[in-house]
Amino acid sequence: MAKNIAKIVLIVLIIGLLAFVAVNGLSLTAVGIPVEIHSVMDEEHGIRKGFDLTGGSVIVYEADAETVTTEQSDTIRDIMRKRLDRLGFTEATVAKQGEKRVVIEIPSVTNPDEAIKTLGKTAKLHFVDSDGVEILTGDDVKDAKAQYGQLSQNGSNEHFVELTLNSAAQQKFYEATTRMSQKADGQNYISIMLDEEEYSRPSVKEPINSDSCVISGSFTAESAKELATTIKEGQLPFNLNVVERRSSGPSLGDNALSSSLFAGMIGLLIILLFMIIVYRLPGVVAAISLIGYITLDVLVLALTRANLSLPGIAGIILSIGMAVDANVIIFERIKDELRLGKTVGAALDAGFHRALVAIIDANVTTAIAAVVLYIFGTGTIKGFAITLGLGIIVSMFTAIVLTKFLLKAFFGLNVKNRWLYGLSKKKDEGGEANV
């Protein structure tokens, strides 16, 4: 008896604590334990809200070309990342969508047209000698690649950047390197500039008459790649077109979020009342595990940093309905077993056992839809698939494990009144006699 009360109190306490942590966050660093859990409402570490909830812009660029290699699309992505960083949009995200497109999400910008104008400006690449004379521009460079290998016969492997020039530039570059190589050390360099910023200053030791040249120095894999990307910026073999742009002001998102939360609260309240009125004691258990479900679900969403957008909210609210369904299936089964004249204890076991097959089959088929959506969907659809999929997994746990644990604990308190398990008064007559 006491053990069962303890079990119930423990579960309620754990759920209450989790709910508290979900809302307020938890930091134990003050008492010397390196545990820091952020509130799910934390802007930076909590649930990541899509641009339609926070305001912001999404811009999709597409390469204007028949085919785009993986290497090229990686370059586009890296270039966009650099441009965004240079413009100060460090919180923006850049992702490839297939090989031809990149998706850029900028939370703070609510006017995509302006962002596109700034992003569309290509930085000007130019090579300038130590006298300040411009030798080459971005148009003269055919390709720039980050490489790794031996540069001289006795040298060790190192990272470097290999430039490929077009034929007109080859001559210009030869003349310039001839001039530079004759200068004294410290004056024999060529600056590689992006706009007015110097990115690299390789020194010229001898005239270069080839369509390719090497920029070496103390490069790491990253810095070599960065330089190659910088050089390639502005001389992509194709144009980038804006094929999709979306933006949303913060007030619209606020409204959407608060009204959905309000709707969710009301809906939840009605569900809790409904379950308690219809299923009585199991209904109370369902109410506890449903609150546990919602708490766990938002914590998981915050931990996975899944992107939550409008359809995602609908996905969560829907998954609440489905979490309740598993309990409805179980409780209806228990009632069936009770009507067959089984004792409460036997009915609980049989009810859970028989309902389990239906719940698993039903959830697996729904999970199939979530997985396919996740693989083939883009943007908000993907977010929806994540909330639905996570919802299914979490609800399977709360609806089956948690409900069973609690119901058994209540039963252990010697609660055997069949009315409390949902049977009507009439049918209950003589019920206890069967026990």
Next chain:
Amino acid sequence: MFDIIHKKKIFFAIPVAIILIGIICFIAFGGFNLDIDFAGGTEMLIDTKAEFNKDEVTQMVTDTLGFAPNSVQQSLIQPTEVTIKTKTLSTEEAEKLWNAFKTKYNLEDADRLSTNSVSPTVGGELAQSAVLASIITVLLMLVYISFRFEFLSGVSAVVALAHDTLIILSFYAIFRLPVNTNFIACILTILGYSINNTIVVFDRIRENWKYARRERFSEVANRSIWQTMTRSINTAFTTLVTIVCLYIFGVDAIREFALALIVGMVSGTYSSIFIAAPFWDLIRGKQKADKSGKKAKA
């Protein structure tokens, strides 16, 4: 106990009638009301902060851009908000349009609530990948159900899903609702929800059939439908409650989505009760438990 299986013709006829009306509307209206997600185009939502005249707005958009907008719509919840849909605008055109609004209604940048612009090529691809995703989903479900039950039950479940999809499509065709990405999320949610319901009924049939003696399959199916009826209704209620709340309290975009979900949920509940099992019985043919070689294990 009312014999649902026996009266299946009536229950099949109702959705068929709805779908026929849907097809007629589809043809009469010249297809779906494709939103910019599919058809391409630009959509701007602006809070004018004042009562506005729809014709005046249309005229202003036409004057600014040199062509008429596809639609100018007043928000149902916030009467000062207006949605303008046009063919795909360039960034310059969009700026020009916004500046015209800004001047005319004395607005600030924050009053431009949202802008969505999609080029037509992207829309076509989205439609393709949506159809592909639906087909793959349904095929995988067919495989899973065939494996867990039997092939004919898988086919019946898919027929129930086809029913739900067609009902939602009809609903969109009849009421000219905008078909967009949310619509796809809606269809796939309904497929998941409906199959969930159907499986619960099939699970009961599978169990009852295992222990059935001298009973027709149709009798077992009918009994199983009624045994799961309370559950079907209670689940439909608890799921609908939240969606209806979303519809009542939500913003325009959410309301659209919620309405489609409500229709889909009703359809999904209907199909799992009145379509799936009766159809399974139909294609299974008349069989008695004792002739099928199945012996009760109990």
